[in-house]
Amino acid sequence: MSIRLKLILLTLFTALVMLASPWLDFSEAGSAEIQQMIIYELRIPRMLFGFIAGSGLALCGMVFQAMFRNPLATPFTLGVASGASLGAAISVYAGISFTILGLTATSLSAFAGALLAISFVYSISRFRFGFSGETLLLTGVAISFFFSSLILFIQYLSNVADSFQIIRWLMGSLTVVGYQELRQLLPFVGLTAIVIIYLSRELNLLMAGDEIASSRGVSVKYVRYALFFVTSLCVGAIVALCGPIGFVGMMVPHICRLIIGEDHRYLIPATLLFGGSFLVICDTLARLIIAPAELPVGVITTLLGGPFFLWLLMRYKSRH
């Protein structure tokens, strides 16, 4: 099957998911008007929001996998999401609220946290030249633990209401009402997608190694800086609004690589489409499994992601 045909099928699949998701419902309660309102005011905005968040998470995961040349390296495994969570938790605890250019204080501090974590991981991977995949991942684990314990500390200091809010948010969920959050998230994911599409040929060459990429004419340093910056921005924005929804950035790009191949000119649209529809499917499941109550979507993605991580780890180990 040609790559173009696969991309067309993936687009059809995405369209099908988007059309079906808002109407899937096991409880037929309420009048037709209420049903209508639920669909147009709650489920469609929530689905669009989930699609954008899923696309953003998957794209950032894809970039990390390419830059570190390791399928297990994603913003979540390397502690970037924990950095963003810590930033967001601090701003909730301190009760800082302001808005600059449409950016909330929570988004900004999540972005700062993400950037802090990423520069940490990057400087370690740069100074220890010839650094193995294991060292990188263990560094990520250490950073995650450190930030998580700081979050616990903040939670311990907070009152019961704030503390519950932080826990609920840390589970990762897509609960939104109306289009407000969608409008906040779209510019970040859109900008990230544009930058990544612009750098797709550079990403291909980076897969071959820094030396080869550099000798082919890529400004490796600037490309890396640009990609780290936009992925931090994107992960920060998503984490601030939905909480850390884990493993989407690992599973989706990896599955897309298996289906589409490594060429980023095709991998990027595939990851964008499948990332979005994957999170929409997970969220629909989260809404239906214990209906009329709902699970946070992060619980579903992590339940799927844990075993997937182990499978990848074993595959990766047997190849190296």
Add this chain to the structure above:
Amino acid sequence: MINSQNISVKIGDKTLIESISFDITQGDYLCIVGPNGSGKSTLLKTLIGIMPIHSGTITIDSQTVSQFSHKQLAQRVSYVPQTGGSHLTFTVEEFVRMARYSHHHVFSEWQPHDHDMVENALDITECRPFRHRKMSTLSGGECQRVMIAAALAQDTPIMLLDEPTAFLDPHHQVAVHQLISKLNQQHHKTIIEVTHDINHAAHHARHVLALLGGKGLWHGKAEDFLDAARLKLLYQQDFLFVQHPQHNRLIALADES
């Protein structure tokens, strides 16, 4: 074409290269030899701008290397690393096509000329039969030929090769040596090759540059390179000399007594 004046390379306090000067003319085939850690690979990396120089100047076509943008440099010099590529799941053709990067900007279309350069590179290196295979499924010899094909598709007057035959069996070593000579003689590429094969350097290159401890020990015509005292100084090893039964030139053999 390439001119180096007293270049030094340092990492922290460690000096990797100390005031090396040399000239390479267009169409030359230079082999760089020397013991492990003598700075051979470092020297290649300074020429493609991966390794910054601490002092001195390197110029290519009378322009300083550090003044070129990455793309401008990649239009003049291509590089075949010692290893690499065998982990990739790109197909051979995709990988070779990617080497056209420096001739494009983000919105430029794939031209017939790009197509010709890629086909030509696959032809010369005889990679055509396995062009649709993934890089990760290739043997060492095939992979090395693909790396050379990619450097060829990059279409540069100067090609740098870092121990291109290090991991190959004798048959593939001969094939790659012949390929490099062909690139030099028929396609007029200026070749700089790092090698441990002193007989290959003496018989196939035009000039040899011998490095020892980060300094230039000797630079001269390839046929004058094999000399007992020089090799002893270079490798701390005695050598015996015999005549090659086919072309009667001297071959150096390590003295094991």
